[in-house]
Amino acid sequence: MNTSKQIMIIVSLLFLSLIATGAYTMWDPNRAEEAKERQIETAVWRGAFLFSQNCIACHGDAGEGGQRSNRLREAPPLNRPDLQGRETEGGEVSEPAKDAAFDTVFNTINCGRVGKAMPTWGLDHGGVLNAEQIRQLTLLITEGTGWEDSEHFAIEGFPEGDVHGYGEVPFELEEPIAEADTEIALSDVSTLAVGERLQFAEELALITAVDPEANTVTVERGLGTTAAADHPLDVDLLKPPVPPDPPPVTGAACGQFPQEVATAVPDPPGVDLTITSSGLAWNKTELYALPDVPLTLTHQNEDAGQQHNWALYGTEEGAITGEGLIAATEIEVGPGEQFLNFGPLAVGEYYYQCDVHPQMNGFVIVAPPSADAPAAVPPATDGEATAVPDGAAPPAEEAPAEEATAP
Ligand SMILES: [Cu+2]
Numbered sequence: 001m002n003t004s005k006q007i008m009i010i011v012s013l014l015f016l017s018l019i020a021t022g023a024y025t026m027w028d029p030n031r032a033e034e035a036k037e038r039q040i041e042t043a044v045w046r047g048a049f050l051f052s053q054n055c056i057a058c059h060g061d062a063g064e065g066g067q068r069s070n071r072l073r074e075a076p077p078l079n080r081p082d083l084q085g086r087e088t089e090g091g092e093v094s095e096p097a098k099d100a101a102f103d104t105v106f107n108t109i110n111c112g113r114v115g116k117a118m119p120t121w122g123l124d125h126g127g128v129l130n131a132e133q134i135r136q137l138t139l140l141i142t143e144g145t146g147w148e149d150s151e152h153f154a155i156e157g158f159p160e161g162d163v164h165g166y167g168e169v170p171f172e173l174e175e176p177i178a179e180a181d182t183e184i185a186l187s188d189v190s191t192l193a194v195g196e197r198l199q200f201a202e203e204l205a206l207i208t209a210v211d212p213e214a215n216t217v218t219v220e221r222g223l224g225t226t227a228a229a230d231h232p233l234d235v236d237l238l239k240p241p242v243p244p245d246p247p248p249v250t251g252a253a254c255g256q257f258p259q260e261v262a263t264a265v266p267d268p269p270g271v272d273l274t275i276t277s278s279g280l281a282w283n284k285t286e287l288y289a290l291p292d293v294p295l296t297l298t299h300q301n302e303d304a305g306q307q308h309n310w311a312l313y314g315t316e317e318g319a320i321t322g323e324g325l326i327a328a329t330e331i332e333v334g335p336g337e338q339f340l341n342f343g344p345l346a347v348g349e350y351y352y353q354c355d356v357h358p359q360m361n362g363f364v365i366v367a368p369p370s371a372d373a374p375a376a377v378p379p380a381t382d383g384e385a386t387a388v389p390d391g392a393a394p395p396a397e398e399a400p401a402e403e404a405t406a407p
Contacts (some may be wrong), residue, residue, distance in 0.1 A: 002324075010259070015377035017045065021319040031320060031326070032165040032196060032215070040139060040143065041145075043136045043139045044136070044140050044143050044145055044146040044149075044199050045140055045144060045146060046133075046136045046141050047136035047137045047138070047140030047141075048125070048133060048140055048146035048150040048153060049147035049149070049153050050129070050133055050136060050137050050140075050181055051063070051137060051140055051146075051149075051150045051153075052150050052151075052153035052346065053153075054121070054128075054129070055078075055137075056069075056071070056150070057070075057071060057072070057078070058071050058072035058075035058118075059071065059075045059076075059078055060075075060077070061150060061151040061154035061155065061371065062079065062147040062148065062150055062151040062154075063077060063078040063079040063140075063141070063147050063150065064077050064079060064147075065077030065078070065079075065185075065309055065359070066124060066359065067320070067358045067359060068320065068358070070223050070226075072117060073359060074116070074117055074359045075117065075359065076117070076270045076357055076359050077279070077357075077358075078141050079114070079141075079144060079147050080356070081144075082097075082101065082140065082306070082307060082356075083101045083105060083141050083144070084098065084101065084141075084143065084144040085098025085099070085100075085101050085142070085143055086136070086148060087307075087333070098142060100144050100305075100321065101141075101142050102138055105137075105138045105141050105142060106134060106135070106138045107254060108127065109121050109122070109129070109134050109137055109138060109255030110122035110124075110127075110131075110134055110254065111125055112125070116210075121134060125254065126200050127134055134329060144240075155236065155238065165258065169187040169191075169237055169238060169239050170188065170191060171186045171187045171191070171237075172186065172187045172233075172237065173185070173217070173231075173237060174184060174186060174220070174229060175233070176230070176231055176232050176233050177230065177231040177235070179201060179221075179229055179230050180227050180347050181221075182218055182219055182220070182221060183216050183217075183218055183219075183372055184198070184205075184216060184217050184218075184219055185214075185215060186215055186216070187214065187215065187219065189210050189211070189212055189215050189216065189217055190212065192207055192210050192217055192239075193207065193210060194207055194208060194209060195207065196239065197223070197239065198219060198237070198238070198239060199236075199237070199238040200229075200231045200235050200236070200237060201229075201231060201235050201236050202226055202229075203221065203222060203223075203226045203227065203228060203229055203231070204222070204223040205219035205220060205221050205223060206219060206223055206224070207219055208220055218403050226297065233257075254264065259305070263394065271288045271289065271290055271294070271296065272295075272296055272298070273288075273289060273295060273296070273297045273298070273364070274288065274298045274300070275297065275298070275300070275310060276299075276300040276301075277299065277300070277301050277302060277303055277306075277308045277310075277334070277354065277360065278302040278303060279303065280303065280306065280357055280359075280360065281360060282360050282361075282362055283353075284362060285361070285362035285363070286362055286363055286364075286365055286382070287352070287362065287363070287364045287365070288364075288365050288367070289343070289345065289364055289366045289368075290296070290366070290367075290368065291344070291345060291346060291347045291366050291367065291368060292344045292345075292346070293342035293344050294341060294342075294343050294344055295337060295338065295342055295344070295345065296341050296342075297329075297339070297340040297342065298338070298339055299311060299329055299337070299338040299339075299340070300337055301332065301333075301334030301335055301336050301337070301338070301387050302334060302335055303334040303335070304334055304335050305333060305334065306333065306334050307331050307332065307334075308331070308332070308334060308339075308354045308356060308357065308358045308360070309328055309329045309330060309331040309354055309355055309356065310328065310329050310338070310340065310352060311325065311327075311328035311329070311351070311352060311353055311354070311355050312325075312326045312327050312328065312342065312350055312352045313325055313326060313350065313351045313352070314326060314350060314351070315351055316351045318351070319353055319361075324351075326342065326345075327340060327342035327343075328355070330339070331355060331356055344349060345364070345366045346366065347366050347367055347368065348366055349364070349365055350366065351361050351363055351364075351366040352361065352364060352402050
């Protein structure tokens, strides 16, 4: 072989490897992107499992929040668009908003919320989760794609011969359950106590009495948003956790200190109601209003970047089904000010909440001026003494809440 031929071969080999490298670099970003996506998917899936093990007792099986899932009322929904960097459900993701949400969620899980029931989870802060596990939980919340997995783990446990045993029970049904049954016969009730819950497929039930002789429990059926239904003998029978008591406030974590607890400052019974939202809380949990007069509400949203509204419902159940709406402001990002004209309302108690954060709630108490303010009570004209406590007028019978809907 002569030298020029050798040089030719070397040059062409070099050339070939250059082409190969070039092609590889052009191709590589796609591969890197795909690998990253797969890695996030796996992390979200792990996060869903961790969530089912640690968080559902307060936040609900699918992150739907403690109110909706009938768990810890104060635990907010975590399947919210704002925690995914979106302004609305299914809206565009804003990368800066998503990054900000990632930091807030990570820190909240790591450090807990001092003064609130949200525990500290980070190992450095006396918790049980390491930084990678907290990252997986954070991705579950900011990606928002793993909630079905979480619900599945919550109900079925971890795939394949579940060693973790969430909710598994050492007893079986003795008879199928009919929708109206409140007494349930089980093979063994020795592990059950009043106040605990049973789950029949989708339905939640609260144990109100245990009879160890007859091996039966008496239950309140269809708790929360679930409904009583017929169940066959082989229905999925589980014992979901009861929300734990909030841990005591022990001091500072991650530079947080207990916040001043918002105290309810009663408005003088009136027609101009004011309320402020700040730090994901209302400054008042009771508003006082006069009956049978038009009312106005001023809502000051002091939470920069947070969506809030003020929505009034006939009852708390009405708020869950969305059917009892009386009047509401638009959901708007703070800071800002909103006004709402509504009423007149009949004497009674009405429930209000922020529809984005149902854990922000309270009651409008509609009552005539009390004995403390006798000047405002019109004198009785018929001269008959009526036994009404506190000098309050008897409840007005006309004007049911539904007819008081604001335009
Ligand atoms: Cu809100």
